[in-house]
Amino acid sequence: MKLTNKLIIISTLAVSMFLFNANTEASTTYTVKSGDTLWKIATWNSVSVNMLKQVNKQTSNIIYPGQKLVIPKSLTAAEKDLLAKIVHAEAKGEPYAGKVAVATVVLNRVDSGLFPNTIQGVIYERTSNGGYAFSPVANGTINQPADLSAKRAVEEAIAFRGQGRGSLYFYNPAKSTNKWILTREVTTTIGNHKFAK
Incomplete structure (x- = not known):
């Protein structure tokens, strides 16, 4: 019975960690939509265009719908x-x-x-x-x-x-x-x- 309880607790923790990481990932990425620009995305997320480009290894300002961008940490x-x-x-x-x-x-x-x-x-x-x-x-x-x-x-x-x-x-x-x-x-x-x- 003790082993079963430990397995349940470990399983619950694993699922919780997975959901936490999924939520964290979701809050730090953005999927580009039609009409978006790096300037708009940067402004919405309170980050600089340069930092947005650097984190995503972008050398140009061209982005495409469906493209996933990592959003860097912003000011509090x-x-x-x-x-x-x-x-x-x-x-x-x-x-x-x-x-x-x-x-x-x-x-x-x-x-x-x-x-x-x-x-x-x-x-x-x-x-x-x-x-x-x-x-x-x-x-x-x-x-x-x-x-x-x-x-x-x-x-x-x-x-x-x-x-x-x-x-x-x-x-x-x-x-x-x-x-x-x-x-x-x-x-x-x-x-x-x-x-x-």
């Missing part, structure tokens, strides 16, 4: 919310493209070896003089909820990740008193912000 809801909050605080009143660019700067910093490798680490990073890298952290506006535009900008920046001009900084030349930032190569100007690397 909390990471996206924090990123949207910094975008909202830093780029409120700026053009939508400027909001995307602010989110892109944070993502570029995460990907760079010069900064912390997490969204939270980048946003709450301390400067050499003891302040914060982002003024909304110091003045508390980081704690305000993000608007829909900032949230959309984050999703677009995530999908665009790794395809920009490599901006690691942004500043408003009318307000900035930091002379060092003026020495950085400007990559683009959007609204009141200059973006640089």
Whole structure:
């Protein structure tokens, strides 16, 4: 009787593990449908097009209905919310493209070896003089909820990740008193912000 109970328990565990793995696999793959593009799939899944292509060994942007794509790990809801909050605080009143660019700067910093490798680490990073890298952290506006535009900008920046001009900084030349930032190569100007690397 004891052997039978052990076999039942082992069988139940094996079936459970199989179902768990099947569910895990199902949540990390996507079957391409007619009209899909890598951009759409990346945006829906909060991953970058480049990462989607890399994980699936795609060298082009061409995909076919029925093709199965592995979806790489994306940012958590909390990471996206924090990123949207910094975008909202830093780029409120700026053009939508400027909001995307602010989110892109944070993502570029995460990907760079010069900064912390997490969204939270980048946003709450301390400067050499003891302040914060982002003024909304110091003045508390980081704690305000993000608007829909900032949230959309984050999703677009995530999908665009790794395809920009490599901006690691942004500043408003009318307000900035930091002379060092003026020495950085400007990559683009959007609204009141200059973006640089």
